[in-house]
Every structure is written in structure tokens, then in C-alpha cells.
Amino acid sequence: MSKSSRLATHCASLADCRMCGHASEVRPIVSHAVSPKVMLVGQAPGKVEISSGKPFAGRAGATLFRWIARAGVSEEIARRSIYIAAITRCYPGRSPSGRGDRVPSPAERDACAVWLDAELRIIRPALLIPVGRLAITRFLPNQPLDELIGQSHQVEHAGGTSLAIPLPHPSGASSWIHQDDHQQLLERALGLIAPELRRLGVTADSSTRSVA
Numbered sequence: 330m331s332k333s334s335r336l337a338t339h340c341a342s343l344a345d346c347r348m349c350g351h352a353s354e355v356r357p358i359v360s361h362a363v364s365p366k367v368m369l370v371g372q373a374p375g376k377v378e379i380s381s382g383k384p385f386a387g388r389a390g391a392t393l394f395r396w397i398a399r400a401g402v403s404e405e406i407a408r409r410s411i412y413i414a415a416i417t418r419c420y421p422g423r424s425p426s427g428r429g430d431r432v433p434s435p436a437e438r439d440a441c442a443v444w445l446d447a448e449l450r451i452i453r454p455a456l457l458i459p460v461g462r463l464a465i466t467r468f469l470p471n472q473p474l475d476e477l478i479g480q481s482h483q484v485e486h487a488g489g490t491s492l493a494i495p496l497p498h499p500s501g502a503s504s505w506i507h508q509d510d511h512q513q514l515l516e517r518a519l520g521l522i523a524p525e526l527r528r529l530g531v532t533a534d535s536s537t538r539s540v541a
């Protein structure tokens with residue numbers, strides 16, 4: 330079976346997953362990328378993704394796609410070419426603190442890991458972009474983000490080895506991006522991602538502005 334067929338079969342099974350027993354309107358959010366060589370891994374979908382059915386469809390997604398546009402690729406092309414996964418695929422609900430969404434529980438993360446591992450095995454991504462601490466520490470050591478963002482890393486996972494270039498979480502609930510020289514680290518990360526996307530044929534369109 331071709332990689333595209335295996336990915337299509339995988340996505341159909343993922344869309345039907347109910348392992349965590351979420352409310353009936355909460356469904357797994359599935360990427361629709363075609364023949365991807367790049368994977369982006371976020372934390373978990375938000376409420377807005379339930380109605381849109383697309384990953385990173387809300388305000389955090391708008392910020393993320395602005396960043397990716399600065400690496401030379403429009404949202405439309407990114408959604409078509411980059412497989413957007415997450416640590417968990419179902420909306421976890423609001424945080425008990427009232428600030429942002431609930432962080433998926435360890436049990437939910439463990440349950441959902443089978444889907445991520447399967448995607449890594451099917452796609453064997455040349456480039457992996459973990460977004461936010463939860464996704465970053467899935468692949469990289471649990472160090473301060475300042476020591477990880479703005480650098481390239483070789484990482485091993487269920488699908489082999491990938492170049493990983495982490496990004497901070499684009500949610501307004503994350504204050505990391507506003508501290509110290511973190512904006513420079515973000516720019517450095519986008520400057521590393523841009524040539525990798527070009528090398529892998531994830532090409533710009535005329536509406537984007539490249540940082541490298």
C-alpha cells in the first residue's frame with residue numbers, strides 16, 4: 330500500500346477514535362495534508378477546532394500561520410503540505426483555573442500516543458516542528474525552552490530520525506514569547522525552518538514574506 334493510502338486509512342481510523350470518552354460533540358481533529366514530508370505537532374485542539382474540523386483554526390492558529398508565512402509558506406500551502414498532528418487530538422475542555430484550555434492528562438497523552446507514533450512511522454518526516462512545551466518535550470529533553478528554541482536538533486522517534494526545529498506555543502495564554510530575548514529565538518527558529526521547507530519542496534506563494 331502506498332504512503333498516501335496508508336495515511337488516508339490512518340486518518341479515517343483516527344477520526345473515529347473515542348478512546349478517551351470525551352463528550353459526543355468532541356471529535357478528533359485530523360490533518361488533510363497530502364504526501365507530507367514535514368510534520369508539525371501541537372498540544373491539543375481548542376474549542377474552535379470542533380466546529381471548523383481543522384487543526385489550529387483559532388487565534389493561536391492565526392499566529393502560528395503568520396509565523397510560518399514568515400518562513401516563506403502561506404497557510405493554504407502549509408495545510409496542504411505539512412501534516413499537523415498533536416499530542417492529543419480531542420478538545421480537552423477549559424482549564425479549571427479558567428485561563429486557557431485544560432492540559433491533556435497523562436492518561437489522554439498516553440492513549441493518543443499510538444496515533445502520533447503511527448503517523449511518524451507512516452510519514453517518516455524529514456522535518457519535525459514541535460510547537461509548545463508539551464510537544465517539544467515529547468521529542469527533546471525537558472530543558473528550558475530558551476535552550477531548545479532557535480536551534481536544530483536530530484531526534485529519534487517511532488518512525489526513525491528527523492531534524493526537529495521547535496517553536497513556542499502561539500497561544501495568548503503562553504507568556505514565553507513576550508519575555509527577554511524570546512522574540513529573537515523565534516525569529517532564529519523561523520530562519521532555520523525556511524530553508525528546510527524550501528529544500529523539501531514546500532514552496533512559497535506570492536503572498537508570503539520570507540525571513541531567510
Ligand code: SF4
Pocket residue numbers: 343346347348349350351356357417418419437440441442444
Ligand atoms: S484524545 Fe486521542 S486517544 Fe483520546 S479519544 Fe481523542 S483521538 Fe482518541
